[in-house]
Amino acid sequence: MNCKDAALQARSISISLSALKREQKDAALETIRKMLWENRASIFEANRKDIERSKQENLPGPLLKRLKFDEEKLREVCSGIESLVRLPDPVGRVLSARELDSGLNLYQITCPIGVIGVIFESRPDALVQISTLCLKSGNSVLLKGGKEALETNRALYSCITDASQKAGIPEGWIHLLETREEVNELLQMDTFVDLIIPRGSNEFVRYIMQHSSIPVLGHADGVCHLYVDEEAEIDKALRLTIDAKTQYPAVCNAIETLLVHRAIAPRFLPQLAKAFSERIPPVELRGCPRTRQMIPCKPATEEDWKAEYLDYILAVKVVDTLEEAVTHINTYGSRHTDGIVTSSRERAEYFMERVDSANVFWNASTRFSDGYRYGLGAEVGISTGKLHARGPVGLEGLTTYKWRLYGNGHIVADYTGSTPKPFTHRPLPNRLPEQTAL
Amino acid sequence: MNCKDAALQARSISISLSALKREQKDAALETIRKMLWENRASIFEANRKDIERSKQENLPGPLLKRLKFDEEKLREVCSGIESLVRLPDPVGRVLSARELDSGLNLYQITCPIGVIGVIFESRPDALVQISTLCLKSGNSVLLKGGKEALETNRALYSCITDASQKAGIPEGWIHLLETREEVNELLQMDTFVDLIIPRGSNEFVRYIMQHSSIPVLGHADGVCHLYVDEEAEIDKALRLTIDAKTQYPAVCNAIETLLVHRAIAPRFLPQLAKAFSERIPPVELRGCPRTRQMIPCKPATEEDWKAEYLDYILAVKVVDTLEEAVTHINTYGSRHTDGIVTSSRERAEYFMERVDSANVFWNASTRFSDGYRYGLGAEVGISTGKLHARGPVGLEGLTTYKWRLYGNGHIVADYTGSTPKPFTHRPLPNRLPEQTAL
Numbered sequence A, B: 001m002n003c004k005d006a007a008l009q010a011r012s013i014s015i016s017l018s019a020l021k022r023e024q025k026d027a028a029l030e031t032i033r034k035m036l037w038e039n040r041a042s043i044f045e046a047n048r049k050d051i052e053r054s055k056q057e058n059l060p061g062p063l064l065k066r067l068k069f070d071e072e073k074l075r076e077v078c079s080g081i082e083s084l085v086r087l088p089d090p091v092g093r094v095l096s097a098r099e100l101d102s103g104l105n106l107y108q109i110t111c112p113i114g115v116i117g118v119i120f121e122s123r124p125d126a127l128v129q130i131s132t133l134c135l136k137s138g139n140s141v142l143l144k145g146g147k148e149a150l151e152t153n154r155a156l157y158s159c160i161t162d163a164s165q166k167a168g169i170p171e172g173w174i175h176l177l178e179t180r181e182e183v184n185e186l187l188q189m190d191t192f193v194d195l196i197i198p199r200g201s202n203e204f205v206r207y208i209m210q211h212s213s214i215p216v217l218g219h220a221d222g223v224c225h226l227y228v229d230e231e232a233e234i235d236k237a238l239r240l241t242i243d244a245k246t247q248y249p250a251v252c253n254a255i256e257t258l259l260v261h262r263a264i265a266p267r268f269l270p271q272l273a274k275a276f277s278e279r280i281p282p283v284e285l286r287g288c289p290r291t292r293q294m295i296p297c298k299p300a301t302e303e304d305w306k307a308e309y310l311d312y313i314l315a316v317k318v319v320d321t322l323e324e325a326v327t328h329i330n331t332y333g334s335r336h337t338d339g340i341v342t343s344s345r346e347r348a349e350y351f352m353e354r355v356d357s358a359n360v361f362w363n364a365s366t367r368f369s370d371g372y373r374y375g376l377g378a379e380v381g382i383s384t385g386k387l388h389a390r391g392p393v394g395l396e397g398l399t400t401y402k403w404r405l406y407g408n409g410h411i412v413a414d415y416t417g418s419t420p421k422p423f424t425h426r427p428l429p430n431r432l433p434e435q436t437a438l
Helices: A005-017 A022-038 A040-056 A062-068 A071-086 A125-136 A147-166 A181-190 A202-210 A234-246 A265-278 A289-292 A301-307 A324-330 A347-355 B001-019 B022-038 B040-056 B061-067 B071-086 B123-136 B146-167 B180-188 B202-210 B236-245 B266-277 B289-294 B302-306 B322-332 B343-354
Strands: A096-099 A102-113 A113-119 A140-144 A175-176 A197-200 A225-226 A257-263 A284-286 A313-319 A337-343 A359-364 A381-383 A391-393 A399-410 B094-100 B104-112 B115-120 B140-144 B174-177 B194-200 B224-228 B256-259 B286-289 B315-318 B337-341 B359-364 B381-383 B392-395 B398-408
Touching: A005 A113, A005 A125, A005 A140, A005 A175, A005 A181, A022 A040, A022 A071, A022 A125, A040 A071, A040 A147, A040 B094, A040 B123, A062 A147, A071 A125, A071 A265, A096 A147, A096 A399, A102 A140, A113 A181, A125 A140, A125 A175, A140 A181, A140 A289, A175 A181, A181 A347, A181 B104, A181 B266, A197 A202, A197 A381, A225 A234, A225 A324, A234 A257, A234 A265, A234 A337, A234 B398, A265 A284, A265 A289, A265 A313, A284 A289, A289 A313, A301 A324, A324 A347, A337 B381, A347 A359, A347 B001, A347 B392, A347 B398, A359 B001, A381 B194, A381 B289, A391 B381, A391 B398, A399 B236, A399 B343, B001 B071, B001 B104, B001 B140, B001 B180, B022 B040, B022 B123, B022 B146, B022 B256, B022 B322, B040 B061, B040 B146, B061 B381, B071 B123, B094 B398, B104 B266, B123 B140, B123 B146, B123 B174, B123 B322, B174 B180, B194 B202, B194 B381, B224 B236, B224 B322, B236 B256, B236 B266, B236 B337, B236 B359, B266 B289, B266 B315, B286 B289, B289 B315, B302 B315, B302 B322, B315 B322, B322 B343, B322 B392, B337 B343, B343 B359
Parallel strands: A113 A140, A113 A197, A140 A175, A225 A257, A225 A337, A257 A313, A284 A313, A337 A359, A359 B398, A399 B359, B115 B140, B115 B194, B140 B174, B224 B256, B224 B337, B256 B315, B286 B315, B337 B359
Antiparallel strands: A096 A102, A102 A399, A381 A391, B094 B104, B104 B398, B381 B392
């Protein structure tokens, strides 16, 4: 099936998908989990082929590691599906309810977005995670994985389609695209596809964002900051800086720039430099002129304030005020995750109110910025855009809402003209009337 | 000030705007209302100049009517500001709150989007409505009105800037753009502007949507439907069809196509045709072949199913089933507002669940689809997109949210590795802890 036909089918199926009840969706998720486990031998075999081929093609080590799909990964994936089953249905929630006039009631009710296109690199577990999130939220999904994971993705996809069909989910809600040409086609299909979610390197995500007429949810950059305020406790600041930089430097929520208030810098920076130089591997510091007066390190240039190193490198800048820290972050940051270390609640609130990022933290490592840690169940990604879902995006971000108006022959003519009927605009409880079929 | 400088200033001011308290914003709104009223003479004088000039330039009658800004319009605008003052602050609402672990609390809190660009035609009252909605929601705003309203817009704008400055709102939160070149610049400024809201004709809105790299909220088309089900009451169906088509045909929420179940069509259509032919002005019907077997009317072509007449014309199609009606709407509709007339709750729920539109109505005229009628206070427009705000967009649609994490030196390293600390993920009440400054 070509990409356009797949999208057309996904669109048409999305309508009945939106009407599925929670029990049907959860039963299908259970079947998927069981069949993935039962078919593990052939999935692992497919993965061995991918790894074999990728080794021959000299895929870099970190990518090879991500490509691996073994029993441990499968167990994680299955336990992820179990948590998804336990989560409430994100569809059919009443967000607001209001009587407009006697017998004329308005409800704002969540519903699926429709058709989601997901483009991801390497990791085959992303295929399972994303498709089960889409199923639970009632969305059709078009998946394009990395070519290095071709065989594994096919095995997982075939398992998911078989299982969901067996569980009575209409065929055609999920499609696997395999070529780069199909991706370019997908990005233009704004009639059929409602949302694109890209997961991969920043160049990859930026390419998608620039080449699609469809709304894109995600983030290209993760230039995260930690600001050590003059009222910070030194030990806490050290602990948080080390965690935020080194616990896993290759990810988007690790910090790239450290801002330090000038009043605390002379005490804090030497201790930090010592801790970082004693680590294995050590962290390279790149400092502003004032930083370099306090500790020996390379100079930071304008480029360093914008850099996402994803490595054991940290840019350091001494600032005069809290305001300067906020302005630096709003100027150079990527609106992802930024934190303040301070003992002052007032200064923390000032920071969190004014830093224009999806996630703003007080006395906590930026590495907590993650759907699983937030308790959202799983995440489809982290959004640095401001519209729709922001920050880690779970099931809720895969839904939108409709306004449903229940009347009894009400016409607008009665509410206009020289003697208009008034509206009551009375709040109703946030649930549908009991006689509803929902 | 050129467009780029205006956008830059709006962006930088937006940070302190986001931290304004409700009292400050409401006091500024009150001052604006007072100063508009006090300066009414010069506003009306400016409007007379615009009307004079536009008459000489042969502006069409309906546009001239929209351009008029007299005491009645000013009273409406002022009473709109009064309702806005009464509405709760959309900023700082806690959407969710969760304990991740002891002393580590996560809050999802609403905040302004940032900088809104609004491009509108003709009606000067839109300038006041939009800028006051932006102020109440803490957003900076770049406004571009129609050139026909140049003098009126300048008078209103000057009143609003003076009043808000007097009330202590930082200068530069609002800018008036006046040239078409500035609009084209605005559409490219995705670094400074977060959202574009266009208000005007469909060609105009479609142009904006196709030429901006910034997210656009709004709608180009309003191809709305009413479906008369086999289980409809004839009288109710007549009443609703007449209201939805004729109460104000030039607006987006008037219906353009009527779908009628074949079982009721032979009784319903002749009565409708009679009612429409007796009206002044009469409504022209364009029917499918089966419609034309029952009533005399012009044939409808494929183009008619896609048409937004905005006039006393209605396309009519007889359908075999409820499913066919839903499919027709999802194929030809514009995802704006669509209604069903039926006595069956089950069939109404089926319709409302499956019609993929922002507003789905049961036994009510599509003309109710409006922010004021919905009780949202005022609206910046109606969105037919599925992401972010959908349907009539009021204050809430001008906000987004941040995730705030409050910790006490919490690091991720403790929650990973061979003996990870578990997360508690315990729900908290939807409010910030009491000691907060908010």
